Amino acid sequence: MVENDAILYTIEGIAAGILVITTAYLIISTTTIYTPGDTHISDMQMEQLGYDVLAVMDIPRTDVENSPLETYVQADNTTGFREDFLRLATANAQNWDEDIKFNAVIYYRKPDGTIDYYPFSDSGNMTGNLTGSEHLVKVTRRVFVTDTTNISPPLQVRNQSVLLEVLMWRD
Amino acid sequence: MIGNKPVQRNPVLSDESGQLSLDFMVGLSIFMIAFIIAATMTSGLLIGLESRDIDYDAVAYRTGVILAEDPGEIEETVGVYPAYAYIAPDRYAWDLIYTIDYWNQFHDSNIFRMGLMMPRYYYDVPPRVLMFNKIWGKFGFFEPENQYPLDYYKDKIIFSDYPYQFNISLTMLDGSPSPQPVGSPIPDTSTGYIRRVVLVKNSTRLIIKNTSSENASGVLTVTYNYRNISEGDPAYMIYPSLETTIIALNISEPDIFLHSLQVCSPTCEDPEQVSPTIWLKNYADPGYSEITGLGVGLPVNNSTYLEVEPGYFSRRYFPNLGPVDQLTIRMQFLYSNGTPPQNLGGSHDYYYRDLLPNIAEFENPPLAPAILEVRVW
Numbered sequence: 021m022v023e024n025d026a027i028l029y030t031i032e033g034i035a036a037g038i039l040v041i042t043t044a045y046l047i048i049s050t051t052t053i054y055t056p057g058d059t060h061i062s063d064m065q066m067e068q069l070g071y072d073v074l075a076v077m078d079i080p081r082t083d084v085e086n087s088p089l090e091t092y093v094q095a096d097n098t099t100g101f102r103e104d105f106l107r108l109a110t111a112n113a114q115n116w117d118e119d120i121k122f123n124a125v126i127y128y129r130k131p132d133g134t135i136d137y138y139p140f141s142d143s144g145n146m147t148g149n150l151t152g153s154e155h156l157v158k159v160t161r162r163v164f165v166t167d168t169t170n171i172s173p174p175l176q177v178r179n180q181s182v183l184l185e186v187l188m189w190r191d
Numbered sequence: 192m193i194g195n196k197p198v199q200r201n202p203v204l205s206d207e208s209g210q211l212s213l214d215f216m217v218g219l220s221i222f223m224i225a226f227i228i229a230a231t232m233t234s235g236l237l238i239g240l241e242s243r244d245i246d247y248d249a250v251a252y253r254t255g256v257i258l259a260e261d262p263g264e265i266e267e268t269v270g271v272y273p274a275y276a277y278i279a280p281d282r283y284a285w286d287l288i289y290t291i292d293y294w295n296q297f298h299d300s301n302i303f304r305m306g307l308m309m310p311r312y313y314y315d316v317p318p319r320v321l322m323f324n325k326i327w328g329k330f331g332f333f334e335p336e337n338q339y340p341l342d343y344y345k346d347k348i349i350f351s352d353y354p355y356q357f358n359i360s361l362t363m364l365d366g367s368p369s370p371q372p373v374g375s376p377i378p379d380t381s382t383g384y385i386r387r388v389v390l391v392k393n394s395t396r397l398i399i400k401n402t403s404s405e406n407a408s409g410v411l412t413v414t415y416n417y418r419n420i421s422e423g424d425p426a427y428m429i430y431p432s433l434e435t436t437i438i439a440l441n442i443s444e445p446d447i448f449l450h451s452l453q454v455c456s457p458t459c460e461d462p463e464q465v466s467p468t469i470w471l472k473n474y475a476d477p478g479y480s481e482i483t484g485l486g487v488g489l490p491v492n493n494s495t496y497l498e499v500e501p502g503y504f505s506r507r508y509f510p511n512l513g514p515v516d517q518l519t520i521r522m523q524f525l526y527s528n529g530t531p532p533q534n535l536g537g538s539h540d541y542y543y544r545d546l547l548p549n550i551a552e553f554e555n556p557p558l559a560p561a562i563l564e565v566r567v568w
Contacts, residue, residue: 027214029217029218030214030217032218033218033219034221036222037221037224037225038225040222040225040226040229041225041228041229043229044228044232044233048232048233061248064252065248065384065385065386068252068387069387069388072387072388073388075317076319079319079320079390080558081558082427083423083426083555108364108388108560108562111362111364111562112362113362113369113372113564114377
């Protein structure tokens with residue numbers, strides 16, 4: 021004969037079990053643990069590398085010339101900048117193939133005081149090949165420009181400092 | 192009428208056999224299962240908190256900064272005022288400790304850090320410009336004959352009690368030869384890594400093109416005027432006391448020997464018989480090198496050059512004898528029979544611009560890009 025007396029105890033047990041499991045899950049799932057999959061170290065290495073490359077490109081090689089970076093910006097030489105940047109960023113002792121891509125824009129000040137930018141250089145073959153989820157690192161450097169005749173958006177004719185911003189990522 | 196009383200049924204103790212009821216057991220077992228699942232989840236809390244791999248990258252980054260952005264530091268004097276002695280030209284010249292008197296005794300205790308950068312005496316010197324002598328010099332960082340044991344490097348650039356292994360390499364990008372890497376061979380496991388981009392400042396050179404001069408009697412002088420030299424741009428300046436200087440003698444007359452070489456300030460002295468000193472070397476014969484103070488006639492031809500080691504000027508003239516305005520290297524050439532050649536000689540300045548372009552040419556090589564890689568494991 022089936023009794024109805026103890027069903028409430030069983031339901032109590034199931035409810036208690038569900039409660040304990042749910043609570044434990046909520047507590048455990050709010051803990052964040054750093055595993056090696058985290059990207060903050062590789063980001064730091066990439067940012068240091070990009071900052072080094074721009075700084076070294078901005079040091080004149082002799083005392084009678086402009087730095088290579090100033091020369092590239094003033095002559096609007098996008099291929100020269102691209103080759104120099106990629107060479108300095110990817111060279112290594114083991115000759116591993118480092119696939120670093122970048123996109124560089126220059127911010128300048130317009131006569132009315134607002135800031136505008138123009139695209140300067142990139143690592144080539146960008147159109148249609150970007151997924152939109154590249155993991156980017158941004159490095160910047162101010163470049164001192166004295167001769168603006170060759171630069172295509174009309175910069176003011178004066179000595180000025182423009183901001184070169186380079187976004188880098190590994191493909 | 193007294194009939195049968197109905198039996199009171201106790202819900203828990205349905206019979207007196209002493210067993211727990213079935214629904215109590217089911218409830219208890221459901222609770223125990225849930226508790227075991229929850230307890231198993233907590234054991235995952237401590238995964239991944241061992242962080243030695245992150246530590247390798249941090250140590251590699253710190254060593255990269257010390258090498259690429261720090262000129263190094265030594266305690267350049269020993270003894271107590273006023274009786275102290277200089278063991279090196281200044282507090283950044285750890286590669287130029289005077290070897291004759293002080294190297295064996297003081298190098299380990301007085302060198303604090305070995306950095307490769309050029310010291311920023313003037314803030315116009317940009318960071319990341321490394322000195323050639325700190326890389327390649329006799330006591331340079333990458334000296335292939337391994338003047339320094341591996342433990343020495345750990346004290347001077349790694350700074351850790353934990354026994355890290357390391358590998359540091361410098362790769363020149365302008366085609367010039369790269370030094371051998373320092374440290375243990377790179378393993379197959381993952382290592383901490385940092386890559387820095389730097390520039391290397393090479394030695395300057397004076398090329399004497401025309402050695403004929405009327406009635407010079409074989410006397411050739413090269414003057415280092417320190418006031419004039421200090422007018423240069425600091426990042427590209429000549430530092431005679433800290434860098435090698437090279438004087439290329441273009442002596443095309445046959446049968447000429449270097450009879451004597453003296454350094455005058457204005458009192459003259461012969462160079463030392465041991466390093467640091469002034470060497471006579473030959474471009475056509477890289478293995479040839481003779482110390483000029485040997486006292487015997489050394490043959491010269493059109494590919495002979497003098498190499499003045501940086502420690503020589505600093506040891507002899509700075510600062511023990513006080514500051515001097517200029518130094519002159521005075522060379523006397525003779526034929527093999529002892530007579531002086533009449534029309535060989537002249538006086539030149541070790542200076543930036545070609546004052547007389549057909550007579551002498553000054554070469555200040557451009558800064559050379561290089562890649563510095565540090566691996567730690």
